[in-house]
Amino acid sequence: MTETRSYYGRPVIKEPVWQPEIPWYFFTGGLAGASGVLSLVARLRGNEPLARRSLYIGAAADVVSPALLISDLGRPERFLNMFRVFKVTSPMSVGSWILGVSSGASVSAALLEATGRLKPVKYLAELVSALSGGPLSVYTATLVSDTAVPVWHEARHELPFVFGSSALASAGAAACTLVAPKDAGPARRLAIGGVVAEGIFTQVMERRLGMLADPYREDEAGKYSKLAKTCAAGGAALLVLRGKRSRLAAVAGGTLLLAGEAALRWSVFKAGFQSARDPKYTVIPQRERAPTQNGA
Amino acid sequence: MPPDDAEAQDAIAGDHPFIMQADGRSWLFVPQGLEDGPLPTHYEPHESPFGNPLYSQRANPRRQQFKRPENPYNPVADEPGAELYPYVATTYRLTEHHTAGGMSRTVPYLSELQPAMFCEVSPELAAEAGLEHGGWATIYSSRSAIEARMLVTDRIPPLEIQGRKTHQIGLPYHWGTRGLTTGGAANDLSSIALDPNVHIQEVKAFSVGIKPGRRPRGEALPRFVEEIRERAR
Amino acid sequence: MSALDSYGAEAQERVGFFTDTSVCIGCKACEVACKEWNLVPEDGLVWTGESYDNTSELGANSWRHVAFVEQTEPEVDALRWLMSSDVCKHCTHAACLDVCPTGALFRTEYSTVVVQEDVCNGCGYCVPACPFGVLDKRHLPRKDPPALPLLTKKEDGRVWKCTLCYDRLKGGHEPACAKACPTDSIQFGPLDELRERADKRLEKLQAENWNGARLYGRDPDDGVGGFGAFFLLLDEPEVYGLPPDPVVTTRDLPEMWRTAAIAAGAVVAGVVAAFVGGSR
Numbered sequence A: 001m002t003e004t005r006s007y008y009g010r011p012v013i014k015e016p017v018w019q020p021e022i023p024w025y026f027f028t029g030g031l032a033g034a035s036g037v038l039s040l041v042a043r044l045r046g047n048e049p050l051a052r053r054s055l056y057i058g059a060a061a062d063v064v065s066p067a068l069l070i071s072d073l074g075r076p077e078r079f080l081n082m083f084r085v086f087k088v089t090s091p092m093s094v095g096s097w098i099l100g101v102s103s104g105a106s107v108s109a110a111l112l113e114a115t116g117r118l119k120p121v122k123y124l125a126e127l128v129s130a131l132s133g134g135p136l137s138v139y140t141a142t143l144v145s146d147t148a149v150p151v152w153h154e155a156r157h158e159l160p161f162v163f164g165s166s167a168l169a170s171a172g173a174a175a176c177t178l179v180a181p182k183d184a185g186p187a188r189r190l191a192i193g194g195v196v197a198e199g200i201f202t203q204v205m206e207r208r209l210g211m212l213a214d215p216y217r218e219d220e221a222g223k224y225s226k227l228a229k230t231c232a233a234g235g236a237a238l239l240v241l242r243g244k245r246s247r248l249a250a251v252a253g254g255t256l257l258l259a260g261e262a263a264l265r266w267s268v269f270k271a272g273f274q275s276a277r278d279p280k281y282t283v284i285p286q287r288e289r290a291p292t293q294n295g296a
Numbered sequence B: 001m002p003p004d005d006a007e008a009q010d011a012i013a014g015d016h017p018f019i020m021q022a023d024g025r026s027w028l029f030v031p032q033g034l035e036d037g038p039l040p041t042h043y044e045p046h047e048s049p050f051g052n053p054l055y056s057q058r059a060n061p062r063r064q065q066f067k068r069p070e071n072p073y074n075p076v077a078d079e080p081g082a083e084l085y086p087y088v089a090t091t092y093r094l095t096e097h098h099t100a101g102g103m104s105r106t107v108p109y110l111s112e113l114q115p116a117m118f119c120e121v122s123p124e125l126a127a128e129a130g131l132e133h134g135g136w137a138t139i140y141s142s143r144s145a146i147e148a149r150m151l152v153t154d155r156i157p158p159l160e161i162q163g164r165k166t167h168q169i170g171l172p173y174h175w176g177t178r179g180l181t182t183g184g185a186a187n188d189l190s191s192i193a194l195d196p197n198v199h200i201q202e203v204k205a206f207s208v209g210i211k212p213g214r215r216p217r218g219e220a221l222p223r224f225v226e227e228i229r230e231r232a233r
Numbered sequence C: 001m002s003a004l005d006s007y008g009a010e011a012q013e014r015v016g017f018f019t020d021t022s023v024c025i026g027c028k029a030c031e032v033a034c035k036e037w038n039l040v041p042e043d044g045l046v047w048t049g050e051s052y053d054n055t056s057e058l059g060a061n062s063w064r065h066v067a068f069v070e071q072t073e074p075e076v077d078a079l080r081w082l083m084s085s086d087v088c089k090h091c092t093h094a095a096c097l098d099v100c101p102t103g104a105l106f107r108t109e110y111s112t113v114v115v116q117e118d119v120c121n122g123c124g125y126c127v128p129a130c131p132f133g134v135l136d137k138r139h140l141p142r143k144d145p146p147a148l149p150l151l152t153k154k155e156d157g158r159v160w161k162c163t164l165c166y167d168r169l170k171g172g173h174e175p176a177c178a179k180a181c182p183t184d185s186i187q188f189g190p191l192d193e194l195r196e197r198a199d200k201r202l203e204k205l206q207a208e209n210w211n212g213a214r215l216y217g218r219d220p221d222d223g224v225g226g227f228g229a230f231f232l233l234l235d236e237p238e239v240y241g242l243p244p245d246p247v248v249t250t251r252d253l254p255e256m257w258r259t260a261a262i263a264a265g266a267v268v269a270g271v272v273a274a275f276v277g278g279s280r
Helices: A019-044 A048-072 A075-085 A091-116 A119-145 A159-178 A185-219 A219-242 A247-277 A280-288 B125-131 B220-233 C003-010 C029-038 C095-099 C164-170 C174-179 C193-207 C250-273
Strands: B085-093 B118-119 B137-142 B143-151 B159-161 B164-166 B168-172 B206-212 C015-020 C063-074 C078-087 C105-109 C113-115 C186-190 C212-216 C229-233
Touching: A019 A048, A019 A119, A019 A159, A019 A185, A019 A247, A048 A075, A048 A091, A048 A119, A048 A159, A048 A185, A048 B085, A075 A091, A091 A119, A119 A159, A119 C250, A159 A185, A159 A247, A159 C250, A185 A219, A185 A247, A185 A280, A185 C250, A219 A247, A247 A280, B085 B137, B118 B125, B118 C250, B125 B143, B125 B206, B137 B220, B143 B220, B159 C193, C003 C105, C015 C078, C015 C193, C029 C063, C078 C229, C095 C105, C095 C250, C164 C174, C174 C186, C186 C193, C193 C212, C193 C229
Parallel strands: B085 B168, B118 B143, C015 C229
Antiparallel strands: B085 B206, B118 B168, B137 B143, B137 B206, B159 B164, C015 C186, C063 C078, C105 C113, C212 C229
């Protein structure tokens, strides 16, 4: 590896200041978004139990999500400032609006579903929730990619797909835990398919990153990544083998898979910090495109 | 530039550096006013590991000495025990602090820029004395011992003097016991031996020893200093 | 329409800093003057052992940072002590400003980049977005009691950085650091003029064989569109803790939004595909 010069080994960029709320939000946001889509498609295909449970799961995640984000703010009482402007150059601004719309829609839809009132409004809310669900489950990838953090920015082509497939797996797995196996066929397929897709996209991402993939494999990020893979594979295997017959296996498999998806978000989160901390991940890729003036 | 017919202080140009002299200029021959002179010469510092290579008079004969129990002098040059204080210490200012720090160690914006007493040595001396960069060291003379954080740097190289490799130790003198940042006072180490003309003690060159680790506390401190002094006798 | 056009008649000539590190003496007067003028708090009495630098980096509580680099050049065996006063670059294309979701970060009529502290809600997005690690959140106890105890963290929580002394500019004064600099290492002025001055200075140093002299951030075609505060360095930028080829990541944002749109579509397609085998 190239010898990197640095200022006393100090980082060039700042580590993010985001707290543990944020990786949990990546998880709940993904779960909420994909659940909203799952609920509407299930409704359209006539699978009422799956539609209803997914709606509730999505609404619950949509209640937790803003709470996590507000709690992370340095000035939580100024959360409303997020809605002062709409800035397309700021994925966080765009995301706040997506979350605001999605959250409002899915929580309204869930309340109307539970109380059985205002059917047309409920359908409209469900539609809005489903339409915003896709963006909600992937925009967080764009958000982190639009930073100077090397392992996030350089993964900008793959990260939305990793997050998207993780969201699908989460929504499928969550539904598997709450829906009777006889009605949960699509959820099982979604969970398993999501895990497979996520595995493929993660592989592609790590290969394309080259040396920048190291932080994803090392230290805390590496541990979370291993945990994510083990849990996701275990959970998916349980769903494949016993998920159709045993309610217990479905619950266990779904829970394990959800744990895996949360661990995946933590792995990506931690890898970002690790790559920001070490100046070589900032300097070496920049040096490759801008050779030294000294010709070193 | 003052005009040609300027008189007295008006005739001194602003860029004449010797502001203590009536004409602002340096004098090689000083016919009156000095306790020593009239011509400049070389003397070794009052405390120096070396003799004077010019002649047998080692240090300035007119320097003011105070031979009192609280002001013991280190053995020098060839005297027995001089080897116990083998290094040359020099004290200096940092840009961030003012003299002994009484007015700057109480100011947060200055204290944070130089927040601890430290001591500068070369990598060679660090290796020789077992000192670790960033760690603590105890610096001692026959008067006292202080502790400081170690800054190992190429900026303080050893000097080759009279065929002997001689190590220097750099000591900022801004610390003391009170203020936002406290630490060892370098002036505790130096002796009271005064320049005969301006009566300033010799703090820019004196001999010390150094060892790794923090200094003894309380009554152990004078005992530690005295033990070395006894060995030197 | 550029941000400057929106100021109409109030728009001013673009100003900035040229920090010529070849004459920096490491006195840190810029750091102290900045803190005095802007009431930036002291942030820790930590001795680093990194030459004479105990500030270490720019952050919420250090808007100027003087780096001290000790170098021994093997070929000449002489010691070189590089000093350089770092500051916010006030980029032409500023990532911090682009990603700020509240509009707290804005471009002033002088084309500088400033945080409005009454708008910042401490989301922290600008912190990792800056390719230079300039911004940081201030973690200090807050004086006034919080209005909403459950939601409020006991710290300042906002992001702070160099304002290029916006208030002083408004009053027709140069920024505090430039005013305090005793060697004119920090020069303030209209950016075009500074660039000309820097070119001449570089030419002179190169003619005098100052090995390694180079301008950093002067070029308007670089990854951030040129710095509003640029430098003359005597070695590679990374030696001073600066990125060798910084880019504003929002440059890639259109492409990133397209990728996100495709991924969002794929999420919907994935759900639909899960129903291909039947709705149960």
